[in-house]
Amino acid sequence: MTPNAETALAEDTQAPVGPDGTRVRLRAEGVRLGYGERVVVDDLDLDVLQGTVTAVIGPNGCGKSTLLRALGRLLRPTRGHVLLDGRKIDEMPTKQVATVLGLLPQAPTAPEGLTVGDLVARGRHPHQAWYRQWSGDDEEAVAEALAWTGISDLAERPVDELSGGQRQRAWISMALAQGTDLLLLDEPTTFLDLAHQVEVLELVERLHEERGRTVVMVLHDLNLAARYADRLVAMKAGRIVAQGEPADVITEPLLREVFGLEAKVITDPVAGTPLVVPVGTR
Amino acid sequence: MTVGSAPVVPTAGGRGRARSKRSLRRRRLIGLGALLVLLVLAVLASIAFGTKVIPLSHVWSALVAPTGTEDDIVIRSLRVPRTVLGVLVGIALGLAGALIQGHTRNPLADPGLLGVNMGAAFFVVVGIYVFGVTTLFGYVWFAFAGAMVASVAVFLLGSAGGRGGPTPVSLALAGAALSFLLSGLVSAIILIDTDTLDAYRFWNVGSLAGRDTAVAGQVVWFIVIGVLIALATAPALNTLSLGEDVARSLGQSVRRTRVLGIVAITLLAGGATAACGPIGFVGLVVPHVVRAFTGPDYRWLLPASGLLGAVLLLTADVVGRLVARPGELQVGIVLALIGAPFFIALVRRRKLVTI
Numbered sequence: 212m213t214p215n216a217e218t219a220l221a222e223d224t225q226a227p228v229g230p231d232g233t234r235v236r237l238r239a240e241g242v243r244l245g246y247g248e249r250v251v252v253d254d255l256d257l258d259v260l261q262g263t264v265t266a267v268i269g270p271n272g273c274g275k276s277t278l279l280r281a282l283g284r285l286l287r288p289t290r291g292h293v294l295l296d297g298r299k300i301d302e303m304p305t306k307q308v309a310t311v312l313g314l315l316p317q318a319p320t321a322p323e324g325l326t327v328g329d330l331v332a333r334g335r336h337p338h339q340a341w342y343r344q345w346s347g348d349d350e351e352a353v354a355e356a357l358a359w360t361g362i363s364d365l366a367e368r369p370v371d372e373l374s375g376g377q378r379q380r381a382w383i384s385m386a387l388a389q390g391t392d393l394l395l396l397d398e399p400t401t402f403l404d405l406a407h408q409v410e411v412l413e414l415v416e417r418l419h420e421e422r423g424r425t426v427v428m429v430l431h432d433l434n435l436a437a438r439y440a441d442r443l444v445a446m447k448a449g450r451i452v453a454q455g456e457p458a459d460v461i462t463e464p465l466l467r468e469v470f471g472l473e474a475k476v477i478t479d480p481v482a483g484t485p486l487v488v489p490v491g492t493r
Numbered sequence: 494m495t496v497g498s499a500p501v502v503p504t505a506g507g508r509g510r511a512r513s514k515r516s517l518r519r520r521r522l523i524g525l526g527a528l529l530v531l532l533v534l535a536v537l538a539s540i541a542f543g544t545k546v547i548p549l550s551h552v553w554s555a556l557v558a559p560t561g562t563e564d565d566i567v568i569r570s571l572r573v574p575r576t577v578l579g580v581l582v583g584i585a586l587g588l589a590g591a592l593i594q595g596h597t598r599n600p601l602a603d604p605g606l607l608g609v610n611m612g613a614a615f616f617v618v619v620g621i622y623v624f625g626v627t628t629l630f631g632y633v634w635f636a637f638a639g640a641m642v643a644s645v646a647v648f649l650l651g652s653a654g655g656r657g658g659p660t661p662v663s664l665a666l667a668g669a670a671l672s673f674l675l676s677g678l679v680s681a682i683i684l685i686d687t688d689t690l691d692a693y694r695f696w697n698v699g700s701l702a703g704r705d706t707a708v709a710g711q712v713v714w715f716i717v718i719g720v721l722i723a724l725a726t727a728p729a730l731n732t733l734s735l736g737e738d739v740a741r742s743l744g745q746s747v748r749r750t751r752v753l754g755i756v757a758i759t760l761l762a763g764g765a766t767a768a769c770g771p772i773g774f775v776g777l778v779v780p781h782v783v784r785a786f787t788g789p790d791y792r793w794l795l796p797a798s799g800l801l802g803a804v805l806l807l808t809a810d811v812v813g814r815l816v817a818r819p820g821e822l823q824v825g826i827v828l829a830l831i832g833a834p835f836f837i838a839l840v841r842r843r844k845l846v847t848i
Binding site: 280307308316327 | 517668731741790
């Protein structure tokens with residue numbers, strides 16, 4: 212997967228520019244999000260900058276996943292807009308969006324018996340049409356996505372027979388085969404043990420470093436978020452309380468305000484990022 | 494081995510993948526081939542065997558060189574049309590079953606879930622009671638209109654209040670609610686009027702008997718269009734089987750896929766029910782059997798379900814003609830009697846897949 216047409220397309224458009232001159236890939240402008248009558252997120256602004264890994268953190272029910280769904284055009288804001296490279300995402304053809312932006316929901320399920328290879332192949336859907344079902348490009352993209360996540364050997368195994376960590380790698384492979392340079396991940400480490408959480412986040416780090424992917428992910432673990440993201444967005448009750456580099460966001464007052472948690476913040480002896488040591492909830 | 498000219502060795506993974514990909518493909522091709530052979534056998538059996546015993550040599554001459562004998566007439570004007578109708582309706586029911594299970598991701602879904610059967614039944618009863626329709630030919634249009642109206646109503650009810658189209662759960666609930674309502678109305682009418690009851694109960698047992706070529710001619714186009722739409726949506730169903738969120742983020746219009754799916758199911762199940770009355774079981778069981786060799790890929794699952802639906806329906810019809818000589822057992826009854834134990838055995842042998 213060489214730098215592809217999708218990236219070129221993104222550069223053609225009049226994408227807004229952030230404060231330090233970095234291109235804004237995704238922008239939420241005064242969005243109100245909710246389900247039916249219930250408003251979950253109101254009047255929220257957010258810029259996702261090119262080439263960053265952003266982690267959205269916050270307590271359960273604060274609207275993190277709702278925000279991610281809106282950024283991935285799965286949920287239409289009732290007010291405000293989401294802009295992808297400067298264009299209103301709801302007005303773009305959904306298939307065109309799918310060549311630029313990929314999203315993995317939390318704990319996705321595959322039908323029983325579906326092989327890893329077939330799952331990854333379905334990531335090629337946005338590149339296909341009724342007159343062009345399967346091409347050499349598709350074959351190559353799938354083989355490379357499998358190899359890149361180290362699961363080529365599992366290609367013929369049914370997804371439902373894999374371990375949690377392998378399964379998550381298979382789904383990330385699918386998103387990789389989709390070939391989008393923007394990737395939204397909703398709690399990619401759910402249900403994984405610590406080693407596999409780290410494994411998945413290392414994969415995300417490589418996606419960013421080796422593939423130049425821009426990533427937005429919802430994470431629960433603050434220490435892992437601080438280590439693997441270069442920007443944190445802390446949310447509480449549907450609004451953004453703080454955002455910026457991990458060291459600026461993960462502070463003792465913020466933990467108290469957002470999570471109601473008394474904690475000491477020390478320096479992670481391995482990565483030099485903030486490390487949260489909980490004291491208690493009072 | 495000479496150093497420096499080492500041949501390019503494909504990676505173990507790549508080679509293994511190529512090999513087992515071929516074996517999966519071979520398994521699917523063999524499965525489809527076997528279904529085609531079975532279908533040919535079922536068609537031949539359906540033409541050769543019936544309540545009237547006709548020697549095979551007469552069967553053959555009736556097909557290639559008819560001379561107007563009684564046997565020729567039985568074969569050409571009864572058994573051949575009946576077989577054609579059986580193939581059509583079997584394909585329609587098998588496909589409709591695979592579609593409804595795919596769209597709802599519910600392995601116990603049946604085409605009747607959309608209210609198609611009760612809609613057809615209600616309109617037939619109204620046709621009999623209010624308009625005095627008594628011919629099978631007349632029932633077809635009432636039944637088809639009823640199937641259409643019911644599934645549109647279920648679709649609208651299921652979409653009401655929701656964002657971005659109906660969900661499988663809201664569809665199933667709306668279908669169940671409407672079916673209960675209509676079945677209450679049907680019961681009310683046939684309790685009031687015994688003549689209607691007499692006419693209705695013959696329609697209500699699904700059967701291929703007594704339908705002439707005109708009936709097949711009436712529904713053939715609905716079924717053909719339904720088959721084409723169904724097969725065209727196979728790749729979309731594959732994507733949808735990963736969940737709506739994944740399908741939408743892969744750039745698929747879930748709403749359009751759902752609408753096309755409901756149109757196809759209505760044409761197929763409505764056409765089948767209009768022609769033969771309600772026939773259960775085929776749509777429920779066929780996709781489960783077929784999945785054993787196709788796996789979850791709808792590009793294979795859909796055609797295979799259609800073929801097996803036809804095989805199953807024709808076989809059950811032939812069995813029904815042979816077991817109750819000189820009378821015959823309606824195909825709907827045969828399917829229920831043989832089918833239910835078979836399905837229980839299937840469920841016990843291998844766990845039903847989650848889809």
